Amino acid sequence: MADWAARLNELAVAADVTGAVLGIWRDGETTIAPYGVLNATTGVETTADSLFQIGSISKPWTASMIVQLAAEDRFGLDDPIVKLLPEAPVDPRITVRHLLTHTSGIDGDLFTDTGRGDDCLQRYVALLADVDQLFEPGTAYSYCNAGFVLLGRLIEVLDGRIWDESLKARLIEPLGLTHTVTLPEEAILERAAVGHLATDGSRVKTWQLPRSIGPAGTISASAGDLLEFARMHLTDERYAAMQEPQVPFAAGIGGFVDLGLTWRIYNWGGRRLFGHDGSTISQLAFLRIDPEARLAMCLLTNSGNGTRLFEPLASEVFTEYAGVAHPPAPQPIDVPVDDRHAGIYERASVRLDVAKRDDELVMVYSATGDRLLFSEDPMHEYELRPTEPDDGNHFVTRESPAHPWVPVTFTPTHVFTSGRVTPRR
Secondary structure, three states, X not given: OOOHHHHHHHHHHHHOOOEEEEEEEEOOEEEEEEEEXXXXXXXXXXXXXXXXXXXXXXXXXXXXXXXXXXXXXXOOOOOEHHHHOOOOOOXXXXXXXXXXXXXXXXXXXXXXXXXXXXXXXXXXXXHHHHOOEOOOOOOOOOOOHHHHHHHHHHHHHHHOOOHHHHHHHHHHXXXXXXXXXXXXXXXXXXXXXXXXXXXXXXXXXXXXXXXXXXXXXXXXXXXXXXXXXXXXXXXOHHHHHHHXXXXXXXXOHXXXXXXXXXXXXXXXXXXXXXXXXXXXXOOEEEEEEEOOOOXXXXXXXXXXXXXXXXXXXXXXXXXXXXXXXXXXXXXXXXXXXXXXXXXXXXXXXXXXXXXXXXXXXXXXXXXXHHHHHOOXXXXXXXXXXXXXXXXXXXEEEOOOOOOOOEEEEEOOOEEEEOOEEEEEO
């Protein structure tokens, strides 16, 4: 059997990751391997029970509570959200299912801080009156954080308590979790990680996203607790529908081919996995689950270089236990480019400026609005390289030469990148 602590150490050093915890659950046996430090400034060592921000892996936790409430006959997944939450100023055709599958069309990267009070979700939902509708509900996929805040607010209304307390009562306590929190005053009582920039490894200045984003991304957890949550989805039939395909994902990055009820469904060498990724302020988290092999793997990192570590490490773990590896990233091809996609693309919190420079296409990412309050790298230039199919619309880019390529796809009306539709202005 592989020495996973040794492999984590070797690969983390190569990937320039500050701290990480690898968790593996295989048919009843759990392995937890820590590496590095939680904070490069203080030098606090990473331990097996350290807390890392799991970012958008919080979304399956929120979705699990929605599935619980639906099973209690409190609503149907195809009920309009405004029927259940009349305060929501959104398109009346948007259903609970649309929110769970990122098909609502709401421009979803609204990161407004609505305060630390228990009414922060209610106040956030009111702000959606000023947010654009990117497309007709149910007609496309675009990753939507705002939709999960709406779902969190629905949980509050139906459960009669704030989202954080419902999370404790419905998931944390029943699962016996002791290292899962949502608030900074809880995390400070634990060994909690802080993010570090990919560029130079320096510590970030802001620790957590606003509380108003809670249902979409503010859970912090240990690897052991995250694996226990994953195991629940392998053994509890109440959540089986979350793994059933709902929406195809055309980009196929990392083997991601379909979306279930929030869970991402992957095809790795013909095997069906499910899972999710999370990214906050230079903390990247990853979770993959293979039902057939009864295998779950999570990797928690406090570095913007987390993806550089995850892909080779996941390949080794899944090759060892399931005979499959992480699918290779798309690669650039050497063909000429034109300027048909040059222009400005904009959505909530992000502006993308695309231009042809000499013989290359470049894209300048700029954080805007409330995102500037916690963006450590508010402007970044990306080189766009053509990829297959060679039709002038498909490109790949990457954070740096050390990072894997990721797809960028253009249409006459928008660009699809990072799982999001960004309209051309």
